Amino acid sequence: MKYKRSTNKCVLALCLFVITIIGHSSLHAQADSSTKLDEAVLRNLKEIEWPKAYREQDTKLLDRILADEFQMVRDDGNWSNKQKELEFIKANKPSYDSFRFEIKRLEVFENGTAVVAGTGHIRGKDKDGEYKVEYQSSNILIKRDSVWKAISSHVSGVKKTAVASVSKETKEESDAKRLAEMKKLDFLVGTWKGTGWVMTQSGRQTSSITETFQYKMGGQLAVVEGSGLTKDEKTGVERPTHQAFGIFSYDKASGKIKFRYYKAETGEEGETIIEPVNKSIAWGFDIAETGSKVKFIQQVNDKGKWMETGEFSRDGGKTWIKFMETELSKVPEPLLGTKRTTSNSNLRYFVFQYAPGPAWLKNKPASEQPLNGHFDYMKKLKAEKLLLLGGPFEDDSGAMGMIQTFSLEEARGIIEKDPAVKERLVLAEVRPWQAAVAGCVETKKR
Numbered sequence: 460m461k462y463k464r465s466t467n468k469c470v471l472a473l474c475l476f477v478i479t480i481i482g483h484s485s486l487h488a489q490a491d492s493s494t495k496l497d498e499a500v501l502r503n504l505k506e507i508e509w510p511k512a513y514r515e516q517d518t519k520l521l522d523r524i525l526a527d528e529f530q531m532v533r534d535d536g537n538w539s540n541k542q543k544e545l546e547f548i549k550a551n552k553p554s555y556d557s558f559r560f561e562i563k564r565l566e567v568f569e570n571g572t573a574v575v576a577g578t579g580h581i582r583g584k585d586k587d588g589e590y591k592v593e594y595q596s597s598n599i600l601i602k603r604d605s606v607w608k609a610i611s612s613h614v615s616g617v618k619k620t621a622v623a624s625v626s627k628e629t630k631e632e633s634d635a636k637r638l639a640e641m642k643k644l645d646f647l648v649g650t651w652k653g654t655g656w657v658m659t660q661s662g663r664q665t666s667s668i669t670e671t672f673q674y675k676m677g678g679q680l681a682v683v684e685g686s687g688l689t690k691d692e693k694t695g696v697e698r699p700t701h702q703a704f705g706i707f708s709y710d711k712a713s714g715k716i717k718f719r720y721y722k723a724e725t726g727e728e729g730e731t732i733i734e735p736v737n738k739s740i741a742w743g744f745d746i747a748e749t750g751s752k753v754k755f756i757q758q759v760n761d762k763g764k765w766m767e768t769g770e771f772s773r774d775g776g777k778t779w780i781k782f783m784e785t786e787l788s789k790v791p792e793p794l795l796g797t798k799r800t801t802s803n804s805n806l807r808y809f810v811f812q813y814a815p816g817p818a819w820l821k822n823k824p825a826s827e828q829p830l831n832g833h834f835d836y837m838k839k840l841k842a843e844k845l846l847l848l849g850g851p852f853e854d855d856s857g858a859m860g861m862i863q864t865f866s867l868e869e870a871r872g873i874i875e876k877d878p879a880v881k882e883r884l885v886l887a888e889v890r891p892w893q894a895a896v897a898g899c900v901e902t903k904k905r
Contacts, residue, residue: 499741526608555583557712589622655785678883809870832878
């Protein structure tokens, strides 16, 4: 299309200005996204892969992590290099029971370098009994051909302490730590729906995706179940093309969250340690037979969208190819809106019982527990004509109540939305119930 000079100079200038602004915004967004990805990769490298190489005496993995010019200053002042470290892990089987690295500084710079520093925590047993070791470590890494490599490390401040002299954690403290770590997954709670695509042998396949994330056992576990349906272009019939299941639990040895995953269509399963940061999770695995790597980045962005990408590397992490992407929106969780009347013959009764959970304040009566959210929720259930009766036991051992709805699944869903259940103040059990004596349950006409 040709533009008239006399009328379009201003339009062209405005267009160029807008394009420039959009371009800058896009570049900033890409830079932010790239930095977050780098941080996730570095966190996984230092907390998962590097310790794994030493623990499993995996020289191939350590060779990929360390640059050829890598050098390290040990806590005794002696110097080491890549070759010495490879020889060391090959000859020395770890004697400790557990190890975790606590990152205290992670910074990525524009020139393709990064600093990762923190504290190492080791637990073990020797001839003198159980011990723990803490040390400080600073590491410099450089990004070459899209792969992060360590070029320098410095270890200092090594302190070894007999466990006998260390105050042991009480069960309450241990439970609180477990729940606090698991609570980092709160941003995933709920049912999410949207679309996603994955590359298959026959090309790009688009599916409607549903992911459901919920806590179990009073917040000590969490499960996620995903499913995908693809519509046949010829028949219009939807067929299942994706089914996956995952379990999140607290790993006491590392102090982080363990993720165990299963995938039905390929029979694939595995386990990794994750650490949610800024509403995002990064995890992956190696394919030992081919030297390939797979990584996933899962996050809830500023718009509240569940975004997930999967990438595959055939060359050990030098170059990456995106093979899947998902964008989901959270399904609203209003109370059930179906009108309930006493004449509805499909309604059934369900009894729910509450017992004190991990977050219940010890040695305090129900009147001093943070249950305001619970009481507000019960009032809403009453207003929705779901709750028939409810109240605490006189001995403060818990509470029970009765609701009416259409199915056990629906009843459990209602009770699981109770803030007291979600916050793990109480543990809930829901069971179907039926009246054996006519008139023992009275529901007034509304």
